[in-house]
Amino acid sequence: MKQLTTDFGNPIASNQNSLSAGELGPLLLQDYQLIEKLAHQNRERIPERAVHAKGSAAYGELVITEDISKYTKAKVFQKGEKTPLLLRFSTVAGEAGAADAERDVRGFAIKFYTKEGVWDLVGNNTPTFFLRDAYKFPDFIHTQKRNPKTHLRCANAAWDFWTLCPESLHQVTILMSDRGIPASYRNMNGYGSHTYSFINSNNERFWVKFHFKTKQGIKCLTNEEAEQIIAKDRESHQRDLYENIEKGNFPKWSVKIQILSEEQASKLEFNPFDLTKVWPHKIAPLIEVGEMILNKNPQNYFNEVEQAAFSPSNIVPGIGFSPDKMLQARIFSYPDAQRYRLGANYHQLPVNRAKSEVNTYNVAGAMNFGIGDNLVNGAYYEPNTLGGAVENEMYLEPDLVIKGNANRYKAVDNDYYTQPRNLFNIMPEDEKQRLFKNIAASMQGVKEEIINKALKHFELIHPDYANGVKKALCK
The missing domain is CATH 4.10.91.20 (Cytochrome C Oxidase; Chain J)
Structure with missing residues (x-):
């Protein structure tokens, strides 16, 4: 004993x-x-995440099976490379006690423990988002959370915001479609969503989007099916993921990328860095890269899932950022949220710590249990003559050409309707009917003038879209 x-x-x-x-x-x-x-x-209980509070996670591995070295020098993407990872799934709007099977966007955040440090890819199960400028993000999240007066979720606020920000229509259509309620985390795709950059060994830049296609097949729930599940099990997705991994039924995803050269991107008729839009496959076809597998459950949920901290600011040589305004803001906001939630030294927690060597001059702060070779050698500042870690200009990225004056620019591209129309047109008829029904259900309690604004937007997407929602509202 x-x-x-x-x-x-x-x-x-x-x-x-x-x-x-x-x-x-x-x-x-x-x-x-x-x-x-x-x-x-x-x-x-530490403060729950302001967004993506309810989550599940598992460990796994990324295996690269194809040669894409002409696009990136990142070691994690070299053919034959195997990289351990942690993947956290989540719902976006609900609190930590929310039901797994609610209609919501699902987070798809991956921490890759690469040989060159931690690379975090913070994405969703959708290739787009509601916004393209983070200036609106706090207000948007307020509409998804509880009304501070009633302490109830407010459909009126959500639809009021969406109808006043029509760039959200593409994501709203996805959310209200079948894919708004995945049957499980195993049965949905994941996307990096943002545009990132690849840098190759010749210091050439390419723009890239990341796709993770489920090998279990897409499976979704109707509102009625989800209600039946929630009535019996609020942790249905967590249970499904945990139990399947315990049985050895390891979920897998095909890893693919889309690539655009800087020249190709400059000639597009839409902004390739707009998070509310996708890159059509005829412009940037999917390129096979490898496979991702989840094969191990966490042993301590709090330590390994609740304390897991992701940020798109964590990149490795060969992978970089883009002028995507949402990405630019998240580079700051994500690590800042973790500093508040977990403390200044959250990166030292085992689940977040790099498996490669770490040499930094950030010192002290609460919960600091890292020593570091620099401090052992007496070097706690830089530059120094004590043999401490130094910079290396070989990791500099190529120049990014920037034009224009500093200003609060409105988006030039006001085409809010083409891509939602394209999505609507490829939906089977039965899914369209469920889309109409789901939207009508989500509009319960919404003011008539807001519903009418939404219908005008749907009309601009496609007359059948508006008519279908109208009929569903009358039932």
């Missing part, structure tokens, strides 16, 4: 009864283990 101890390894004589002044007397402050247990319990 193992000896029960305090957090500092001191043996505990009794863990059943508090220390009191006599059998019926008051408790004593010197009962340090009672104080420790109560104080620790008060701190067992």
Whole structure:
């Protein structure tokens, strides 16, 4: 039998009864283990994520089977490379106690423990998003959360915002389609969503989008099916993922990319960095890269899932950013959220720590348990003459040509309707009917003038879209 101890390894004589002044007397402050247990319990919950609060995760591996070295020098993408990873799935709008089978966008965040450091790809199960400028992001999230007066979710706020920001129509159509409620995390695709850059060994830049195509097949739930599941199991997706991995039924995804040269991107009729739009496959066909597999469950949910911290700011040589305005803002906002939620040294937690060598001059701060070779050598600043870590200009990226004056530019591309129309046109008739029904259901309690604004937008996408929603609203 193992000896029960305090957090500092001191043996505990009794863990059943508090220390009191006599059998019926008051408790004593010197009962340090009672104080420790109560104080620790008060701190067992860290602030939940403002977005993507409810999540599940698993470990796995990325295996590169194709040669794409002409696009990137990143070691993680060289043929034959195998990279361990952690993939966290989540819902976006719900709190930590939300049901897994709710209609919502699903987060698809991957932490790759590469030989060149951690690379985080923070995506969703949709290739687009509601916004293209992060200036609107806090307001958008407010519409998805609880009304501060009623403390209830507010469909009126959601549709009011969407109808005033028609760039969201593409994502709204996806959300209200069959794919708005995946049957499980295993049965959905994942996307990097943003445009990133690849840098090859010749220091040439390419724009890239990442796709993860499920090998389990796409499976979705209707509203009625989801309601039946939620009534019995609010953790349906977590249960499905955990149990399948425990059985050895490891989920897999095909990894693909889309590539555009800088010249090709400059000639497009739409902004290739607009997160509300996709790159049509006829312009940028999918390129096979490899396979991703999940094969191990976390052993401690809090340590390995709740404390997992992702940020698109974590990149490796050969992978870079783009002028995508949403991505640019997330480069700051994601790590800042983790500094607030987990502390300044969240990167030292085992689930977040790089498996490659780390040399940094960031020191001190709460929960700092890293020593670092630099500090051992006495080098805690840079530049120094103490043999500390130094910069290496070989990792500089090629220049990104920037034109124009600093200003608060409105998007030039106001075509909010073509891509949603293209999506609507390829939907089978039965899915269109479910789309109409789902939208009508989501509009319960929404003001008539807001519904009418939405119908005008649907009319501009396609007359059949508007007519279908109208009929569904009348039922």
